[in-house]
């Protein structure tokens with residue numbers, strides 16, 4: 001056990017080519033999916049949190065359902081859509097980073113939406129009432145609302161990013177874990193462990209845990225700042 | 229200036245039935261009444277932040293300070309400058325309410341009374357035709373209360389606005405109001421010059437309410 005960790009650390013420090021490739025594919029995928037999820041989820045979350053309209057509850061329930069959706073189900077849907085029998089087979093996206101990003105967007109946008117909605121519906125009434133009471137315009141009110149949400153936006157983004165790098169079900173189905181192409185940290189851990197090659201698995205595990213730790217430290221600092 | 233008639237019903241219970249009133253520019257109207265008599269509901273609807281039972285025409289040029297004030301996540305002075313760019317005016321108001329030492333402090337970390345002072349100053353950065361203040365001094369100490377009253381009176385004189393002041397302090401009404409409106413269970417039960425309503429009320433309910441203040 002001890003020697004496995006030592007070997008893993010040695011591997012990380014040696015800048016092993018396969019390891020570096022896995023890290024770069026993971027970074028490419030997670031940065032893309034999390035940024036797009038943020039851009040989509042932010043306006044939707046702010047809208048759901050600050051407006052009251054018929055059908056809003058249905059959307060909230062739908063979002064919560066998506067938040068809890070097992071990644072393999074998401075992977076299955078994308079697989080069926082893009083595989084040899086699916087309607088989008090001509091796009092030839094199966095087993096590419098692009099389709100992994102797409103599947104992840106479906107998985108993590110709801111996280112951004114849900115987190116923003118919760119926070120915004122807490123502050124929006126007071127912000128609105130105050131801004132209207134002063135006679136400020138609609139656009140200025142929206143900017144003020146965004147300004148009140150800076151920390152929650154960052155923490156929603158980090159949660160989405162963390163989920164993205166840790167996710168395995170969907171990316172392994174639609175990405176296929178092809179070495180040097182679509183193999184990301186999680187799928188590589190599975191693959192190398194199955195082959196009895198623990199060193200790379202442990203190295204990736206250490207990196208994943210470290211990133212997760214860093215993300216959670218930042219989130220906790222933000223939350224401390226947030227509480228008044 | 230004419231305030232429209234409106235009502236508000238929650239779950240079949242009418243908590244406010246306002247008959248409509250006229251207010252004169254340059255006058256201060258104190259709204260008094262027991263907890264739950266509909267004072268805040270009245271102010272919120274006039275300010276447009278709460279819907280009445282039937283649509284009323286939204287009024288222009290209203291400034292409103294809610295009972296619960298919200299401080300934006302920025303410095304106290306920046307909060308003031310949200311509502312007008314005149315820095316000199318901001319500094320004057322900060323000075324007048326003894327907020328100078330707090331001007332650069334994050335406004336969302338102010339105490340209750342400090343937040344109320346900030347909110348009052350923030351509102352007064354701009355001119356309005358009608359100003360609604362919902363218990364602006366409830367969280368303030370006596371000295372700050374008197375400073376705020378001075379500021380309110382000065383603002384009304386300067387801008388010529390009409391001002392509606394919800395308050396639980398009869399002394400405050402006596403000090404700065406011109407007229408008093410007494411709300412009772414959602415009804416505007418009695419209104420008139422402050423001497424009349426406070427010293428010679430017509431309705432038994434008003435007398436009973438005033439009795440609790442030992443007057």
Ligand SMILES: Nc1ncnc2c1ncn2[C@@H]1O[C@H](COP(=O)(O)OP(=O)(O)OP(=O)(O)O)[C@@H](O)[C@H]1O
Pocket residue numbers: 238243261262263264265266267268269270295
């Ligand atoms: N959202 C709501 N749903 C149901 N009832 C409400 C709601 N908001 C206010 N009420 C009721 O309306 C009545 C009037 O409330 P309002 O806040 O106007 O009272 P107030 O005169 O301002 O009292 P206070 O002196 O305590 O500030 C109260 O009985 C209150 O319980």
Ligand SMILES: [Mg+2]
Pocket residue numbers: 267268269295362
């Ligand atoms: Mg009230």
